[in-house]
Amino acid sequence: MRWTLWVPLLLFAFFVGLAGYQLSQPKDEFIHSTMIGKPLPVFELKPASSSLPGVSTADFRDGKPKLLNIWASWCLPCIAEAPQLEALREAGVEIVGVAIRDKREDVDRFLEAHGNPYSRIGADHISAIQLEIGSSGVPETFVIDGQGIIRHQHIGDLRAENVPELLENLREAGQ
Amino acid sequence: MSAELGLAALWMAAALAVLQLVGGAIAQRDPDAPLAALGRPAAMLQGFLALFSFGMLLWVFAITDLSVKLVAANSHSMKPMIFKLSGAWGNHEGSMLLWVTVMALAGALIACIEKRLPEKTMQATLAAQGFVALGFYAFLLLSSNPFERLPVPVPEGNGLNPLLQDIGLAFHPPTLYMGYVGLSVAFSFAVGALVTRQVTHEFARVMRPWVLGAWVFLTMGITAGSYWAYYELGWGGWWFWDPVENASLMPWLAATALLHSASVLAARDALRAWTIMLGVVAFSMSMLGTFLVRSGILTSVHAFAVDPERGSFILALLTIYIGGALLLFALRVSTVSEGQRFAATSREGALVFNNVMLSAILGIVLLGTLYPLLTEAFDVRVSVGPPYFNPVGAIFTIPTLLAMAVGPLLRWREDNIERLRAPVAIFIVLIVTTALFTVLAKSDIGILPLLGLAVAVGLGVASFMPLRGRDILRVPLATWGMVLAHFGVAVSLLGMASESAFTKEKLVAVAPGGTTELGGFRITLEGVEPVAGPNWTAMEARISAQRGAGRPHVLTPQSRSFWAPAQETTESALLTRWEGQLYAVVGNQADDGRWQLRLWWKPLVTLIWLGGLLICLGGVLAIIGRLVADLRRRHADRREAEEREEMAALRANASSPTANWEAV
Structure with missing residues (x-):
């Protein structure tokens, strides 16, 4: 029966190991979108700017992974993430924008002031598409693969450290 | 200056903890060494310094010294004084200081008044107490300094979370900590006894009042916390199986088991190893609770310091103290000679059964609390809640309650169950009749509330049976304590079962002047008006509740907006009657001018906390009874x-x- 005396210590050691392991893991507080792995909803958006074409679901089915950036000219964090979008564009990424509840002249002014990384920008005046793809705020960025399937969602503005993450996500989406 | 004095006192207290440890350790080899004589004074002075340091923290909060980081982050000059003071422990650093202060005071108290044990065991106990305190001083001083100054004082503080700006914060944490940390005394006694191998019935007698004291405070803290959550959060619930609630329940379960096994050890000199084990486990559960709250490893309403670095620090402390004590236990306990034997049908037998069941419940709560931690290691996220805890807990709680009814009637050493035929029959008849009547009254009642009601009624009567055939005036106080505490459990259980079986809930939109019905009350919304407090404004609903032709009662629930920090809270309003509580919460105003009201009628809900108070009172009577008996015995000796x-x-x-x- 003497071995039973060691049972509490062993159980405790197991707990310490488990807790230590969990403490060393980066804590993931994100609630992941249930839209991951689902195709984009069918939509057709009119152009939001005077220079670029609008956006439709078909644009995402050309076999090339893209970023879908949900933004607005009235959104301050969108200004903060503009350099990161520019960096992504320079890395050869195609970025499709959807401007939420925006006016054409405001969008034009924004693109002039903060640069234009987009290949096309659609106008979503009533947040309809935004809600359908499971986005609740601006800015948000989605990775869409070549078949129009949502592969990744980034909530909030893009920071410098997110650029390589997104490039990695795009690479995976292209495989 | 006061912050620096507080910090200096803390460093000195830590130094004294070292002295206490070294003195106690030397005393094991040479009891006459000069350093060995310093153990007790060091413990007393350490208690004083920790208290002084805590006093300084209260002072900087009282004067809202905004050059202190903790005050700036958690207080505000416009806050009422009571919340300025209680806000001192409404944060990680301050509550940790409260923790070590209680720990140091407990050590000082045993050093000051406990003279019954052999001096060698006592020195080992004080050394253990000093050693544990030292770790927590290190934690405070190295990673959670409450007295840290800001380079530049801020013009105004951030304010305290409005949910904490409540009288509940003044009582719940201090009482809970006295219980939590008071168990450190049992831990140190257990370690001391393991070191000197002196586990006797005298040891149990010495340990018992300390365990009882901590247990009373713990019960009080849990009861107060439950009531606070009930009225402050505005959800109408009183227990959520939140990890941190569980963290307070687990030491309570262990301490309850410890109380009972210490009784066996004190009276019959049996269960030696088991009592030591529980002494270690009880405080280990307290420390585990601290770890869970402060590491952010589990998601919880109480998690106020999500910081993996602090988590690692506490985990290291846990490893040293719990691991060390369990190692000592494994190595030493087989050399503690075995105690007396007893028959299965006896008071001891019932208490062993109670201990096994309480430990099983403890195991179940522990497993449920840590299960998400385990599954997350495999990337599976789960949340364990009432669907697990309620039924699985009940499997072991109901036998415990049955044993509680019969056990106190049994004789020590050996008894014959035949002798108890009459009381057991009464008990069973009560349970069956109550169950029958309840089912007749409400056929769709759940099985757990039904069992709860039936057992509560049976146990309520059975808890007084140990008094039958005795001269009431000559019954020892400790026995009264037991009777009252067991009765308190029955009362509390009745409240829980009734609340979950018979609560009526209503969510309505009422225009001013409109009326609704609930639980036999005619409820009228007389109007909604803005009111202002010292640091908030609110929309206050005036609701009158009237039963039949009775006098109307006025309830004034509020929807409060605090401005520092900016946050909305709902302040519920309660109408307490002997047979239940009417609980009202006011929500938002709809576009058509009607107000959302959320109303509950909760029959007998107050019994939950009344039962808790009865349990505490029983504990207090038992302490007094034991102390008086001990004084008498010593006098007679x-x-x-x-x-x-x-x-x-x-x-x-x-x-x-x-x-x-x-x-x-």
């Missing part, structure tokens, strides 16, 4: 010793005629 000496002296005189002659 002394008298006996004196008489024996006198007799010996007389006999010596009688045998020597010369001496006798001289005396004449």
Whole structure:
């Protein structure tokens, strides 16, 4: 029966190991979108700017992974993430924008002031598409693969450290 | 200056903890060494310094010294004084300081008044207490300094979370901590006894009042916390199986088991190893709770310091203290000689059963609390809640309650169950009749509430059975304590079962002047008006509730907006009657001018906390009873010793005629 005396210590050691392991893991507080792995909803958006074409679901089915950036000219964090979008564009990424509840002249002014990384920008005046793809705020960025399937969602503005993450996500989406 | 004084006192207290540890350790080899004599004074002075340091923290909060980081982050100059003071422990650093202060005071108290144990065991106990305190001083001083100054004082503080700006914060954490940390005394006693291998019934007698004291505070803290959550959060619930609630329940379960096994050890000198184990486990559960709250490893309403670095620090402390104590247990306990034997049908047998069941419940709560931690290691996220805890807990709680009814009627050592035929029959008849009547009254009642109601009624009556056939005036206080505490459990259980079986809930939109019905009350919304408090404004609903032709009662629930920090809270309003509580919460105003009201009628809900108070009262009576009995016994022992000496002296005189002659 003497071995039973060691049972509490062993159980405790197991707990310490488990807790230590969990403490060393980066804590993931994100609630992941249930839209991951689902195709984009069918939509057709009119152009939001005077220079670029609008956006439709078909644009995402050309076999090339893209970023879908949900933004607005009235959104301050969108200004903060503009350099990161520019960096992504320079890395050869195609970025499709959807401007939420925006006016054409405001969008034009924004693109002039903060640069234009987009290949096309659609106008979503009533947040309809935004809600359908499971986005609740601006800015948000989605990775869409070549078949129009949502592969990744980034909530909030893009920071410098997110650029390589997104490039990695795009690479995976292209495989 | 006060912050620096507080910090200096904390460093000195930590130094004294080292002295206490070294002194106690030296005393094990050479009890007459000069350092060995310093253990007790060091413990007392350490208690004083920790208290002084805590006093300084209260002071900087009282004067809202905004150059102190903790005050700036958690207080505000416009806050009422009571919340400025209680806000001192409404944060990680301050509550940790409260924790070590209680720990140091407990150590000082045993150093000051506990003289019954062999000095060697006592020194080992104080050394253990000092050693544990040292770790927590290190934690405070190295990673959670409450007295840290800001380089530049801020013009105004951030304010305290409005949910904490409540009188509940003034009571719940201090009482809970006295219980939590008071169990450190049991832990240190257990370690001390393992070091010196002196586990006797005298040891249990010495440990018992300390465990009882901590247990009373713990019960009070949990009861207060439950009531606070009930009225402050505005959800109408009183227990959520939140990890941190579980973290307070687990030491309580262990301490309850410990109380009972210490009784067996004190009365019959049995269950030696088991009592030591529980002494270690009880405080280990307290420390585990601290770890869960402060590491952010589990998601919880109480998690106020999500910081993996602090988590690692506490985990290291846990490893040293719990791991060390369990290692000592494994190595030493087999050399603690086995205690007395007893028959299965006996008071001891029932208490062992109770211990096994309480430990099983403890295991179940522990497993449920840590299960998400385990599954997350495999990337599976789960949330364990009432669907697990309620039924699985009940499997072991109901046998415990049945044993509680019968156990106190059994005799020590060996008994015959035949002797108890009458009381057991009464108990069973009560349970069955209550169940039958309940089912007749409400056929769709759930199985757990039904069992709860039936057992509560049976146990309520059975808890007084140990008094039958005895002269009420001559029943020892400790027995009264037991009776009252067991009755309190029945009362509390009745409240829980009734609340979950019969609660009526209503969510309505009412225009001012409109009326609704609930639980036999006619409820009228008389109006909604803005009101202002010291640091908030609110929309206050005036609701009158009237039963039949009775006098109308006014309830004033509020929807409060605090401005520092900016946050909305709902302040519920309660109408307490003997048979239940009407609970009202006011929500938002709809576009058509009607107000959302959320109303509950909760029959007998107050019994939950009344039962908790009865349990505490029972504990207090038991402490007084034990202390009085102990004082009497010691007095009698002394008298006996004196008489024996006198007799010996007389006999010596009688045998020597010369001496006798001289005396004449």
